Amino acid sequence: MNLSRMAAVPLRQFYLYRGSVARLVPMFAWVTIDMVLWGFMTRFLGGVAQTQYRFVPALLGAVLFWDFMTRVMQGVTTAFFEDVWTRNFLNVFGTPLTMPEYIGGLLVSSMATSAVGLLVMLLVAGLGFGLSFAAYGAMVIPFLLVLFLFGMALGIGAIAIVLRLGPAAEWFVWPIPALLSPFAAVYYPVATLPPSIRWISRLLPPSYVFEGMRAVVSGQGVNTALLGAAFALAILYIVLSYWIFARVFRRAVKSGLLARYSAESVS
Amino acid sequence: MHATLQRDPVLRVAGLRKHYGAVEAVKGIGFEVCPRQIVGLLGLNGAGKTTTISMILGVLEPTAGSITIAGVDLARHRSRALAQTNFAAVYAPLPGNLTVWQNLRVFGLLYGVKDFKTRAETVLDEFDLKKFRNTKCGVLSSGEQTRVGLAKALLNRPRVLLLDEPTASIDPASAKDIRQTIRAAVRQGETGVLWTSHNMYEVEEVCDRVLFLSQGEIILEGDPKTLPAQYGRQTLE
Numbered sequence: 001m002n003l004s005r006m007a008a009v010p011l012r013q014f015y016l017y018r019g020s021v022a023r024l025v026p027m028f029a030w031v032t033i034d035m036v037l038w039g040f041m042t043r044f045l046g047g048v049a050q051t052q053y054r055f056v057p058a059l060l061g062a063v064l065f066w067d068f069m070t071r072v073m074q075g076v077t078t079a080f081f082e083d084v085w086t087r088n089f090l091n092v093f094g095t096p097l098t099m100p101e102y103i104g105g106l107l108v109s110s111m112a113t114s115a116v117g118l119l120v121m122l123l124v125a126g127l128g129f130g131l132s133f134a135a136y137g138a139m140v141i142p143f144l145l146v147l148f149l150f151g152m153a154l155g156i157g158a159i160a161i162v163l164r165l166g167p168a169a170e171w172f173v174w175p176i177p178a179l180l181s182p183f184a185a186v187y188y189p190v191a192t193l194p195p196s197i198r199w200i201s202r203l204l205p206p207s208y209v210f211e212g213m214r215a216v217v218s219g220q221g222v223n224t225a226l227l228g229a230a231f232a233l234a235i236l237y238i239v240l241s242y243w244i245f246a247r248v249f250r251r252a253v254k255s256g257l258l259a260r261y262s263a264e265s266v267s
Numbered sequence: 268m269h270a271t272l273q274r275d276p277v278l279r280v281a282g283l284r285k286h287y288g289a290v291e292a293v294k295g296i297g298f299e300v301c302p303r304q305i306v307g308l309l310g311l312n313g314a315g316k317t318t319t320i321s322m323i324l325g326v327l328e329p330t331a332g333s334i335t336i337a338g339v340d341l342a343r344h345r346s347r348a349l350a351q352t353n354f355a356a357v358y359a360p361l362p363g364n365l366t367v368w369q370n371l372r373v374f375g376l377l378y379g380v381k382d383f384k385t386r387a388e389t390v391l392d393e394f395d396l397k398k399f400r401n402t403k404c405g406v407l408s409s410g411e412q413t414r415v416g417l418a419k420a421l422l423n424r425p426r427v428l429l430l431d432e433p434t435a436s437i438d439p440a441s442a443k444d445i446r447q448t449i450r451a452a453v454r455q456g457e458t459g460v461l462w463t464s465h466n467m468y469e470v471e472e473v474c475d476r477v478l479f480l481s482q483g484e485i486i487l488e489g490d491p492k493t494l495p496a497q498y499g500r501q502t503l504e
Contacts, residue, residue: 002381019364095378
């Protein structure tokens with residue numbers, strides 16, 4: 001692994017973000033809108049529910065955590081899309097850059113952009129609605145870690161889809177978090193789902209995070225074994241998604257799709 | 268010792284084939300490019316020139332055959348082999364949303380260019396690009412973008428330089444300047460060049476040897492200055 005080659009990807013992203021309002025604003029805007037919308041929603045629910053349930057850390061916190069995972073995924077995919085949008089595959093993949101270095105570069109880019117998003121959300125949710133990570137204690141670290149890892153896995157899996165199906169498949173990527181959210185127990189416990197589909201939640205690492213988060217907020221202990229399983233599952237998904245991407249890439253090199261990517265298919 | 272190294276080819280292609288299903292785009296071609304040598308790869312559209320270049324560039328896997336770059340087998344040591352190459356093609360412009368300097372910086376990292384600033388200043392100077400240093404590549408004329416691509420291609424002092432119709436979008440006077448710049452860079456260093464072009468006058472001026480490719484096969488090769496006479500013709504056309 002050559003770190004200097006890997007650094008080329010985040011450096012390129014830095015140049016692009018530094019010179020582009022169109023890239024900078026979405027990094028702040030959507031997460032701010034989400035925090036404001038769900039902040040008022042939790043305030044309203046707190047008012048009408050007349051219970052001691054802590055809506056801010058349970059619901060607004062969940063939205064923040066979910067948005068963080070989404071930003072991690074989009075950090076990976078957006079950095080990859082820059083090469084798609086500028087038809088840069090020949091220039092990039094004709095260099096000594098290896099696949100682990102390229103993926104590593106995408107992940108470093110994603111870390112930077114998702115960290116900025118997380119900071120903005122914390123500021124808005126903290127200053128506007130009193131949300132604090134202190135509500136989750138030390139468990140906030142494994143929660144964020146599992147979501148970060150799963151976000152990376154989703155990002156790598158998503159770019160494999162786009163590499164396989166062509167630039168237009170970008171539109172399959174954006175809704176992925178929304179498609180997963182009903183099963184990820186973001187807004188409600190897994191027990192709310194019909195028993196026949198709960199197995200889907202069990203396959204999703206975020207569901208363990210959100211169940212754990214609600215347990216912490218309710219003053220109960222977190223099942224660390226389940227959280228450990230979520231961590232292992234997230235790692236497994238990263239390995240799996242990387243394997244899929246590597247296979248798709250190899251196939252693209254073999255079929256000629258990489259050299260003629262704008263054609264979307266070589267058949 | 269030095270003389271021996273000079274004679275060793277920097278690019279060795281042997282038995283190279285590429286099938287797309289039933290279509291055989293490249294049919295077992297073989298050739299070598301030596302240091303300081305410019306080899307022209309000529310042929311009609313669809314002859315297999317770009318397919319060959321793509322395979323040497325590692326973005327297209329051959330069906331059979333081998334490619335050795337500066338003694339390194341591309342199939343086995345892709346990264347090491349590609350570190351010794353670079354390329355420029357009219358169909359692969361650098362990202363238009365980055366400035367000339369930013370593009371060179373990014374590719375400088377990708378190719379592991381040592382003492383980047385000095386080297387970047389040199390190539391900017393060679394291709395008369397200093398005034399465009401902070402200009403986004405996307406707003407440059409096609410000729411200027413071609414020069415940026417060539418500056419990138421020489422940035423790492425490659426042992427093998429692949430040029431796919433490098434002067435296709437350039438006016439005749441600029442094309443002549445560019446040919447001289449590339450030729451000078453090749454003569455000074457240890458670079459061997461594989462150069463595709465449809466411009467036979469250009470080929471005659473710049474290439475030491477030419478390979479004529481037709482339907483995926485090399486049908487003719489030789490010195491572009493003597494080859495036409497051998498076949499009773501005035502020019503390569």
